[in-house]
Amino acid sequence: MKPKVVVSGREDGRRSERADERMSEGFSAEAAREGLGAYLQYLGFLISRMPPPTELARLEAPYYDYLQAPLQPLADNLESSTYETFEQDPVKYKQYQAAVRQALIERHPANGPVPVVMVLGAGRGPLVDAALYAAVEAGRTIRVFALDKNANAVVTLQNRRLNEPTWAAHVTVVTADMRSWAPPELADMIVSELLGSWGDNELSPECLDGAMRYLKPSGISIPSGYVSTVAPLSSSKLWNEVGRLREVKHFETPYVVKVHNAFQMAPAQRCFTFEHPAPEQRLTPPAEPDNTRARALTFDVSVGGRLHGFVGYFHCTLYKDVAISTDPATESIGMFSWFPLYLPLRQPVHVPDGGTVTVQFWRHVSPQKVWYEWALLHPEMSPIHNPNGRSYHIGLL
Known part of the structure; x- marks a missing residue:
């Protein structure tokens, strides 16, 4: 964490008997004045007694306040290293497994027809494994279609089917775009992990809408x-990181980031629902779903500060009470597949103690792309960020 500590006090010119000794140990002249060196020593002692970072903290530390472009799932195929990182998540796939198990037990009698499960966006197969493990736990037999459009991922899926007996017995591998595939039969259950850092920002709604005809x-x-x-966010660190890029378009682009040096100024509120x-x-x-959205939100800020933008999370219901979440209020502790989304403001705005922040968000959809727009309404009016997707969009083609 590398905490920084500042100790200050009255400069009365007095020096303790150990002042020169403290200065020789590395304390400044100010810190060596009466009492201050002792405070620093005690703070150093407390820091030395802090527990070592957890495995999760070690994995996340390189990404603290590091701006990343959100994935473009339709335009780009994920690399093997990206799949490998996601597969290490200790929470996500356990929750998916619990959701599939519960659904199988509640909806499919043990002596009934064999359920068909379609895993859409199967990657290298962790969701397929979760479904197969869930079937064993539920005492059910299932047939699985594992579908992905990434040819490199499909090679891994096919190799697993060739080399793993459970896969060979229960899994069919399909290379296709889920929006255009013509399935040979209908599914009892569709399973996917197409969510982005803000829930819908990797086109989960558009992709799954096209796949609902399989059900x-x-x-x-x-x-x-x-x-x-x-939620509103104060972070000069993140704002300055965007500012180094120097162009307005970078202040109209959402970023995936493990937020660290920041202050969330109010609890997060619901924005878009799917x-x-x-x-x-x-x-x-x-009818064809309409995935455009618009929402105005007002936040009560008890402790004010400099508003630099907004931080986005998601809460996802897998099945009934089984969920995954990055929202601090319902967070799935230990899950690291998704970092929050940072939506910057072009100009920071001061918010007083006890003040309010009002902001408008839009989600727009065209045949070619999806994009967000946002504008601060109070305590000051800002320009609309990213009008018509001029700086950032997610491609649908």
Whole structure:
């Protein structure tokens, strides 16, 4: 953590008997004055007694306040190293396994037809493993379709099917884009992990909307829904990191970042919500879902400061009470597959103690792309950030 400590006191000119000794030990002349050296020594003692960082802290430390571009899941194929990092998550796949197990027990009798599970965006297979383990725990037999459009990932999936008996017996590997695949049969359950740092920012709604036609009328999606949440953030560190890039477009771009040197000025609030199947798809006849969104939020700020932007999280319901979350209020402790999203302001704004912050967010969708816009409404009016997706968008093609 490398904490920085400042100790100050009255400069009365007095020196303790050990002042010269303290200065020779590395204390400044100010710290060596009466009492201050002792405070520094005691603070150093407390810091030395801090417990060592956890494995999770060691994994996350290189990413503290490091700005990263969000993934473009349709435009870019993930690299093997990225898959490997995600697969080390100790929480996410256990939760998926629990959700599939519970759904199998509640919805599929042991002596009934064999359920069909489609894993969409299977990557190198961790979700397939979670589904197979869940079936064993539930005392059920399942058939799995493992689908991915990344040819490199599909090679791994095919090798696993060739070399692992459980996969050979239960898994069919498919190379296809989930939005255009024509399945040979309908699914009892769709399982996916297409979420982004803000829930919907890696096109989970658009991808899964196209896949809902694979479901039987009684079928379900895991996840069943998710909500993006957002909070005002004070972080000169992050704002200055964006500022070094010098162009306005960088202040209109969301960044994935493990927020560290920052102060969240109010609890996060719900922003955009999505369900699968979408409400429009439950109609008779079903309609095309509308994934555009707009939301104005007002935050009460008890302790004021400099507002530098907003931090975004998500809360995702996998099945009933089984969830994964990055929101501090419901966080899945130990899960590190997703860091928060930072949405900067072009100009910082002072917020007084007991003040309020009002902000408007938009999610826009066109046939080619999805993008966000945001604007501060109070305590000052800001320009609309990223109008028409001029600086940042997520490609749909």
